[in-house]
Amino acid sequence: MNVETLNRETDALARRYDYGDLRVLAADIGVEDDRVSVDVVDDTVILILTGETDAQYELDAPEGDVTRAFINNGVVTVEVEP
Template structure:
């Protein structure tokens, strides 16, 4: 999974946090995108911002993923042996 597509093209703030039992990815799209949506289909996170769509492939070894977006901040929580 690469976060560069957000930081390079859109100037968004994207971070990856590593914990003992999970990895958390966070992307701040800004409050003007507070109505953005996120969905998880198989191994792909799909983010829709107005007319734009971003697809993020989950890394191999991600056993369980949880996604949500609130106030324009996308959070992807990954469990497994990444």
């Protein structure tokens, strides 16, 4: 799944940013942090949402080496070094 598909399927606001030596994927999924887990396997970001409706989403990570992935205040952030 790409960022545009996540936006359509979840009403999330997701964007990719390039900051020279860092690429960032940020998705405001609008749920409480304790209801979401984020993990990265190879070049795939996996979001697992729990609660009233359980869901799993897989996103293509930006190309490069993922340095960290986390959620804070409902915003999933994946940082990648190109």
